[in-house]
Amino acid sequence: MKDTIEKIGNSIIQHGRYNDRIYLMRSNPEDIPLLLDKLDALAEKESYSKIFTKVPESFKELLCDRDYLCEASIPRYYDGKENAVIMSKFLDDKRSIDCLNEMHENVVTTALSKRNDQQTNVPSEYSIRICDKNDITQMADLYKKTFETYPFPIHDPNYLLKTIEDNVVYFGAFKEEKIIALSSSEIEYGHSNVEMTDFATLPEFRGKGLSSYLLRKMEDEMKAKGIKTAYTIARASSYGMNIVFAKCGYEYYGRLVNNTNISGNIESMNIWYRNFQID
Template identity: 25%
Template sequence: MEMKNQWDEDTRNDRLVAYLPVINKQSLERLEKCINKGNVGKMIIYTISEEESKLKKLGFTHEADMSGFFQGQSAKIYSFFPKETRKLSRTEKKNREVLQIVENNQSAPKAQWSNITFKSVEQSEVKKLAELYKRVFEVYPTDIFNPEYIKKAINTDYIFVLALENGSIIGAASAMKTGYGSAEITDCAVDPDARGKNILHGIILELEKQLINEGIFQVFSITRAISVGMNMTIKRLSYTFEGTLINNCIISTGYEDMNIWTKSLQK
């Protein structure tokens, strides 16, 4: 199946993100134009290994890989920083410390889900889901504080799964289908009063089950590099670390570095 190029001019996060399984003449011209303008902080390109040399010639640097992203073929993630300040990580040392903690931890999570239900979100629950996200995040890269945004997402490329306890939403996450036979586990949130029960573990397992039912077998997660909890959760679910994206998007404290984790759902 032919894979189409996709472009996302993400003004919220001052970046251009492009998925380019084929880098043709028009693509190169568009990238050069963006570099010369210098009006975005970061350019992030997902491509395949056969196309890497074209990005290197433009001055892009390899930041991470993403196994199976393009219909089972690995994506190479290249970045260019028109704004020099965007290139400098504020948390490089902390990032390394978090990865060390996560890699050294061999303990399995203890599921505490006896009174918790995991289920797909319904339209009637969208407003309360948006309220959960407001409680958990001060700032977020997408518009998940807006119920209308969530409704639109559900009707397009997203699956949202909730964790319910006594009828209240205490956790949520989504799977965003990329259009390339892969999906991103994202929008992960747990109510501060419900933490410590490994709720996200259960939510992600339910998302994976639903993706398998839809014929999607390659998943990935882009986690905050400074978050021990989130990286630990993903690692315990057998995801593999494949690199760090510097100052990738805005979450809570401003631009943050994000880790790439991938997993195949095929037995």
């Protein structure tokens, strides 16, 4: 069951039963006052339990007045200048409770303690490169093996092809021409930012630092494109992924409670951010 991506005005939302939510993925400031009414109406009609939005910080007060809470922020999200805030409205009290809060706090503390750890060079048996259309079958197979469920249909070759042709750059770690780990950079060219996402490693190759090698390659490519701000929405329960971003100099900027359907459950997610201009 896939969630639907659709356009309202000049803004883009994703919604559906899969994540039991509405996600305002990209907002046009001119849409926002009327758009909020439409999101409320859609949530009521479909009985969704959460709405979460990513909007310019200048709209924070307006959303607070509409019963949204600020769960996280992404500094310098818009053109390396204005901050984005992630504002959420919980329509079911149960969804607002982080039952794993103590563990999630420990994940962040552990990750931040690793920030100064030195990273090694890519071992000679692996190679890291941008994936192309010829890799799509292998990519879809790896994602199928890695995630039981995912908020976007990354196990579908047609979806992968469409995103490659649009605004997503996929990166692969290879061993003897076989993809053993993947990640993607979802670029918003209009605001010079990128989401570092879709990390997946075959079980037999985990613990070898492949996600860190991928992230470093991703950063090099994004800097070459002139992208100013990078961020990720990482599983709050994943020590590995949160440590990867902390090691690479990303800063923690908040948690989205019970936000995303991954591997069969609705999970909380952490926001990590880095600005290439001020490194």
